[in-house]
Amino acid sequence: MKPGAGGLNLTNRSGAGFGRPLGSVALAGVPAMLFYLLHDVVGATLYPGYDAFRQAVSDLTSADAPSRIVAGGLSNVYGTLAVLSSVAVAILMQQSDNARLRRGVGWFAVMNLVSNVGYALFPLSTSGYAGTFSDIMHLYVVTASVVLTSIASLVLIALGGRRGTRRDKLLGVLALVALAMMLGGAVLSNAGPASLFGLFERFSTYSAVTFTAVLGVYGHALSRRD
Numbered sequence: 001m002k003p004g005a006g007g008l009n010l011t012n013r014s015g016a017g018f019g020r021p022l023g024s025v026a027l028a029g030v031p032a033m034l035f036y037l038l039h040d041v042v043g044a045t046l047y048p049g050y051d052a053f054r055q056a057v058s059d060l061t062s063a064d065a066p067s068r069i070v071a072g073g074l075s076n077v078y079g080t081l082a083v084l085s086s087v088a089v090a091i092l093m094q095q096s097d098n099a100r101l102r103r104g105v106g107w108f109a110v111m112n113l114v115s116n117v118g119y120a121l122f123p124l125s126t127s128g129y130a131g132t133f134s135d136i137m138h139l140y141v142v143t144a145s146v147v148l149t150s151i152a153s154l155v156l157i158a159l160g161g162r163r164g165t166r167r168d169k170l171l172g173v174l175a176l177v178a179l180a181m182m183l184g185g186a187v188l189s190n191a192g193p194a195s196l197f198g199l200f201e202r203f204s205t206y207s208a209v210t211f212t213a214v215l216g217v218y219g220h221a222l223s224r225r226d
Contacts (some may be wrong), residue, residue: 022088023223029085029216035078036209043071053199055127057205062124079116082212086112089219101160101168107153108215118142149161152206154179164198174211181207
């Protein structure tokens with residue numbers, strides 16, 4: 001195996017063999033996606049009158065939401081698994097000579113960390129936007145940081161995938177799909193009808209969630225190379 005061919009060679013180092021355990025950790029991105037879906041679906045059932053087509057996902061974990069405890073717990077599990085998965089893949093990529101791909105994966109891990117910590121520290125105070133300090137931090141600091149790091153990471157992964165292996169190229173294509181969904185959701189949630197705000201907003205949120213799972217599978221595949 002060539003360590004520079006979009007992959008790694010962790011078995012030749014003094015800590016021989018830790019590549020495969022990291023690959024197993026990377027797969028945490030798959031159950032992470034399932035926990036995010038559960039937080040959305042279960043949270044909605046515990047929130048009387050909640051309209052998923054009209055309301056944001058964040059409303060389910062706002063400070064006064066009746067679904068906050070359960071949805072927040074499921075969301076925390078998702079966030080923890082997503083961070084573990086993306087950090088594991090970032091570590092696995094450290095020996096890759098594909099700088100763009102390596103940096104893109106690293107920034108995606110940063111995005112998941114900022115998202116997990118930031119949204120837990122600054123939930124919405126209520127459904128929608130009430131203008132409190134927590135709301136300001138949630139929207140203008142955490143969300144802005146998550147969006148910027150998401151875009152930067154996906155662009156780098158897409159560019160890096162162009163010069164890598166077939167697996168890298170596929171990851172790059174899927175990064176472009178995730179980016180298109182993210183940007184499309186952002187545009188439609190602001191320009192589209194208010195009655196579909198929640199639906200369009202989910203295009204953006206689920207693009208990152210799904211790509212976390214995709215990246216985890218990619219990292220696991222890398223760790224299995226001999």
